[in-house]
Amino acid sequence: MTLFRKRLITLIIIVMVLIGFLPQKASALTVSAxxxxxxxxESGRILFEKNAHQRxxxxxxxxxxxxxxxxxxxKLDxxxxVSNKAVRAEGSSLYLKPNxxxxxxxLVYGLMLRSGNDSAVAIAEHVGGSLEGFVFMMNQKAAEIxxxxxxxxxxHGLDDHENHYSTAYDMAILTRYAMRNEKYREITGTKVHRAPNPTEKWDxxxxxKNKxxxxLYPYSTGGKTGYTKRAKRTLVSTASKDGIDLIAVTINASDDWNDHMNMFNSAFEKYDLVKVVEEGYLRTDSSFYKGKVFVDHDFMYPLSSEEKKEIKLNVELLEPDKREWRKQENVPDIVGTLTVNLGDKTIEEMPIYFDNGNVDRPKETFWETLKSIFLVILGVK
Structure with a gap:
């Protein structure tokens, strides 16, 4: 071997060793599902997806x-x-007794915690009048949201019909809707529930079943497990940390517990929930609109540290009609739009209201209220 080749090989080895010491870019998130x-x-922003719209x-x-x-x-009270049909439901059961x-x-606690199929049928018959009536209500709600x-x-999700399906995205929409309900959050986040037993002395x-x-996961706030031979393992779960609330869905996953924890940890590490727009009056150079225009709610959005620098707000206001708008009450309720852009992408458009006496004013902060009281005492206001 020539001296040149020896030096070349030595150089290659040194370069490979040095590359090994360089900081490595985090590998892309992967899931088994x-x-x-x-x-x-809060925002519904998609932070990760894989075949999310596949039925x-x-x-x-x-x-x-x-x-x-x-x-x-x-009707919770x-x-x-319980009918014979409910008792005969296959699969996981609460072991309800006929009549x-x-x-x-x-029943709803048993449905969510123990996944009782007998409970699902009993609920459907009572709330919907029949299984068919309840299924109609389910599809009606699905279309509505x-x-x-x-x-x-x-x-219940058993494989007894071919026309029973959804997607990861749709199940996330459903869970986001359900999590706005306080009672649902209470039930899905319950670890143990006791219910009276009609034929025994004990409850x-x-x-x-949600491990x-x-x-397994200290930030978990609830969810629902699932399994059939055809669907395989399915899981919906929610988690909260440092003010950010997440929803994860996996369908046909061999390692769903870790899939969910990895998705949650990745997002908690990368994103903060940022108040991009705060409810209240907007600053404007227009003498007509000054102190009179406002947005009626906050806009919260999950952003990475890099994305925070890319947020831009744009305010567009109607040209004041000096003839028609001489009286404040003649000014339209909505006089413009506040657009929120993340880079080149619009992520929110908010109506801008005019304080014309016809719309609810923004809520005052504690200090603004204190200031108003102080001015009244002084006779200034």
Missing amino acids: KGAILIEQ MRIASITKIMTAIIAIESG EMVK EQIKLED GMQNTEFANP RVWRN LLTK
Whole structure:
């Protein structure tokens, strides 16, 4: 071997060793699931997705829809008579007894914690009048909240119908909707629930099957597990940390617990929930609009540290009609638009209101209220 070749080989080895010491870029997030999505609750922003709009069988995460319809029915305090059809439901069960009377609220707990298929049928028959009536309600709600690639055929998710499917994205939409309901959040976040047992001296005790909530993940706030032979493992879960609330969905996943924890950890590390726009009056150079225009709510959005620098706000106001708008009450309620851009992408458009006496003013902060009181005492206001 020549001296040149020896030196070349030595140089190559040195370069390879040095490359090994260089900081490595974090590898892209991967999941075992065939379909997956991660969204932020407040804004609905998609933070990660994989085949998120592909229609798939969903197993027992179906019961999220069953639960929220039962909760919204206003009948949680009613007693439900369990039918023979409910008792004969296949798969996971609460072991309900024919003709027993059980509170609808307890059935929803059993549905979400223990995934009782008998509970799902009992709920459907009581709230919808029949299984068919309840399925109609499920699909009606799905259309109402924008689940465009979903069809429900039963209240439990068993593989007894071909036309029962959804997508990771649609299930995230459903969960985002459900998580706005305080009772749903309470039930999905419960680790253990006790319900009266009509034929025994002791209560029924139901422990949540969601291991993220019960032992694996300290930031877990709830969710729903699922499994059938055709759908495989499905999972919806929620988590909260440092003011940011996340929703994760996986469908047909061999390692769903880790999929969810990895998605959550990646987002918690990368994003902060930022108040991009604050409710209240806007600054403007226009003498006509000065101190008179406002937005009526905050706009929160998850942003990485790099993205925070790319946020731009643009205010567009109507040209004042000096003839028609001489009286304040003649000015339209909405006089412009506040556009929020992330780089070249518009992420929000907010109406700008005029304080004409016809629209609700923004809420005063504590210090603004204190200032107003002080001015009244002085006789200035």
